[in-house]
Amino acid sequence: MFEKWLYRVIIALFLLQVLLPFVGLIQFTLVGGSGALSFASFATLFSDPSFALSLFNSLWLAGAAVLLSIVIFTPPVWHAYLYAPKLLRVIEAVSFVPFVVPAVVLALAYVQFFSSGLLNLVGTPYLLPFAFALLGMPFYVQVFLNRLRHADARAVHEAAQTLGASDVQAFIRIQLPLLRSGIINGSLLVFTISIGEFTITQLTTGGSYVTLPLYLLITFTNNPLEGSAMAVVTLFLAVAGVVAALAAASGKRRRMDAVTASKEAS
Amino acid sequence: MLSVRNLTKQFRGHTAVQDFSAEVAAGEFIALLGPSGSGKTTVLRMVAGLLPPTSGAVYIGDRNVTTARPKDRQIGVVFQSYALFPHLTAGDNIAFSLKVRRWSKRDIAHRVDELLEITQLSQRKNYYPEQMSGGERQRVALARALAFNPPLLLLDEPLSALDAKVRVSLREMLKDVQQRLHVTAVMVTHDQEEALSLADRVIVMESGQIEQIGTPEEVYHSPQTPFVSTFVGVATPIPVRATGDGSSDVRWGDYAFPWMLTAAEQRELASGTTHIYVRPEAVRLLATPLTGQEPKGEVLFSMFLGNAVRVRVRMPDETVLTADIAGGKAMYQPGESVFVQLYDERL
Numbered sequence: 001m002f003e004k005w006l007y008r009v010i011i012a013l014f015l016l017q018v019l020l021p022f023v024g025l026i027q028f029t030l031v032g033g034s035g036a037l038s039f040a041s042f043a044t045l046f047s048d049p050s051f052a053l054s055l056f057n058s059l060w061l062a063g064a065a066v067l068l069s070i071v072i073f074t075p076p077v078w079h080a081y082l083y084a085p086k087l088l089r090v091i092e093a094v095s096f097v098p099f100v101v102p103a104v105v106l107a108l109a110y111v112q113f114f115s116s117g118l119l120n121l122v123g124t125p126y127l128l129p130f131a132f133a134l135l136g137m138p139f140y141v142q143v144f145l146n147r148l149r150h151a152d153a154r155a156v157h158e159a160a161q162t163l164g165a166s167d168v169q170a171f172i173r174i175q176l177p178l179l180r181s182g183i184i185n186g187s188l189l190v191f192t193i194s195i196g197e198f199t200i201t202q203l204t205t206g207g208s209y210v211t212l213p214l215y216l217l218i219t220f221t222n223n224p225l226e227g228s229a230m231a232v233v234t235l236f237l238a239v240a241g242v243v244a245a246l247a248a249a250s251g252k253r254r255r256m257d258a259v260t261a262s263k264e265a266s
Numbered sequence: 267m268l269s270v271r272n273l274t275k276q277f278r279g280h281t282a283v284q285d286f287s288a289e290v291a292a293g294e295f296i297a298l299l300g301p302s303g304s305g306k307t308t309v310l311r312m313v314a315g316l317l318p319p320t321s322g323a324v325y326i327g328d329r330n331v332t333t334a335r336p337k338d339r340q341i342g343v344v345f346q347s348y349a350l351f352p353h354l355t356a357g358d359n360i361a362f363s364l365k366v367r368r369w370s371k372r373d374i375a376h377r378v379d380e381l382l383e384i385t386q387l388s389q390r391k392n393y394y395p396e397q398m399s400g401g402e403r404q405r406v407a408l409a410r411a412l413a414f415n416p417p418l419l420l421l422d423e424p425l426s427a428l429d430a431k432v433r434v435s436l437r438e439m440l441k442d443v444q445q446r447l448h449v450t451a452v453m454v455t456h457d458q459e460e461a462l463s464l465a466d467r468v469i470v471m472e473s474g475q476i477e478q479i480g481t482p483e484e485v486y487h488s489p490q491t492p493f494v495s496t497f498v499g500v501a502t503p504i505p506v507r508a509t510g511d512g513s514s515d516v517r518w519g520d521y522a523f524p525w526m527l528t529a530a531e532q533r534e535l536a537s538g539t540t541h542i543y544v545r546p547e548a549v550r551l552l553a554t555p556l557t558g559q560e561p562k563g564e565v566l567f568s569m570f571l572g573n574a575v576r577v578r579v580r581m582p583d584e585t586v587l588t589a590d591i592a593g594g595k596a597m598y599q600p601g602e603s604v605f606v607q608l609y610d611e612r613l
């Protein structure tokens with residue numbers, strides 16, 4: 001009995017420490033100004049054209065980072081997993097580098113390398129998708145590798161080959177659907193990291209290119225109420241994203257269960 | 267039909283397969299039998315084109331396919347893990363090779379239904395692999411490998427992941443399908459019972475080399491090497507000498523008994539001593555000696571096997587013999603004294 005209550009207290013404490021800051025934020029946003037319940041801060045936020053622009057900037061940068069991750073990381077990891085286990089160990093080790101190198105160091109390296117000559121890209125947003133993809137690399141590679149290992153990808157690829165498929169046919173018709181969940185989950189992580197990235201954006205563009213995190217900082221500095229409204233919006237976007245991802249993941253299972261049910265009924 | 271010539275595979279200095287040669291006739295069922303690490307799966311993968319050999323050649327009919335890609339070999343393969351396509355239904359898994367070969371929709375539907383019926387899976391056509399049992403998945407893998415009418419079927423430990431009862435029923439189905447479709451089959455297995463019951467011929471492998479090629483009866487009753495004797499079935503080596511009386515009997519200690527020797531054993535015997543390998547069914551336990559020569563041993567333990575009782579008996583020279591007493595009724599107590607008669611049923 002005592003243990004049961006102890007578990008409940010521990011879980012309650014855990015939930016409190018997770019949820020309290022958000023409850024405080026929402027409470028401040030809704031009643032922080034006049035002491036009365038008001039949605040004015042949200043109205044101000046959504047009527048600000050800079051908000052829409054920063055949202056657009058963040059979305060295209062994150063989208064570009066996701067595309068780059070899929071194109072750059074997927075083929076070598078897949079190939080190394082199937083055919084070159086030694087190379088895979090090297091790729092795995094290298095993929096962890098952005099994990100241990102602080103974003104500031106990465107940003108300063110970018111500024112140094114891309115600030116002169118033909119590659120004079122500092123101050124523009126065009127470096128950012130590459131930088132975001134690099135930041136997301138450890139997550140993308142690990143998630144994709146987990147899927148490869150779980151899906152018995154090598155045997156499945158060999159099976160497709162023995163059944164008469166060319167390498168390209170086997171990759172497109174079998175491997176891509178097989179590994180889709182790994183690619184999607186890895187992409188979600190890269191997207192999330194990209195949407196929330198602040199340090200590299202600030203240092204390589206000098207604050208001239210406003211993304212959501214930069215907009216959040218600016219508004220919070222100028223108008224705390226609008227800034228917190230922005231934080232609440234970001235929070236709901238994150239929750240919606242998680243719900244959408246979970247729904248997408250369970251959708252296939254529901255379809256398959258429906259097939260079973262209809263077959264058994266007939 | 268399949269000719270494998272001097273196939274060798276080395277991995278960074280380690281020889282996984284050494285000089286493997288075998289001829290497989292059309293319609294034959296061959297089992298590659300050996301323990302883990304004996305190189306049997308490596309041979310299978312080289313034949314399938316999934317692993318390039320270091321040297322040697324693979325012929326299918328008159329065609330040298332040593333360097334051909336797997337897709338160009340026309341070989342059906344059943345993988346140990348089945349390797350079904352999880353996003354495709356059983357029907358679509360089976361249809362895959364036919365779609366790749368651009369068969370017409372009508373022909374594909376006909377062939378898929380035919381194979382589902384042969385493998386008793388008609389009710390599972392629209393099920394995904396994860397909705398099926400291990401035995402059903404195995405049958406889908408078999409149907410998929412046979413869909414495009416390959417002349418040669420390779421099976422890599424196809425029944426190893428299944429429980430005992432399903433394994434036995436699928437073993438029978440596998441043999442039935444192979445004979446009905448007249449497909450040549452090569453199966454890798456470490457299970458001697460599976461190999462002996464399914465195959466027309468068995469190739470026993472150890473440490474990358476062939477130990478013996480023969481019919482199940484030859485491999486079981488006339489093992490050519492000590493390894494085959496002990497790996498295929500249970501066998502106890504005992505040292506014997508010639509009786510010296512001109513008969514074909516051999517002598518173990520003071521006990522002389524008739525025994526059929528292989529040519530190698532006969533050569534060894536001529537120069538003194540050789541080892542014969544005694545199977546459990548060749549050992550008879552007696553309460554009293556028949557001829558007065560039978561040696562006395564002490565029962566270590568006995569265990570009930572269902573259709574027989576297996577008894578382990580320690581002999582005066584410390585050899586431990588295994589005896590299978592058919593009928594399964596007679597139990598022996600540890601410490602009990604018994605007389606041992608050796609009886610070669612090949613004679």
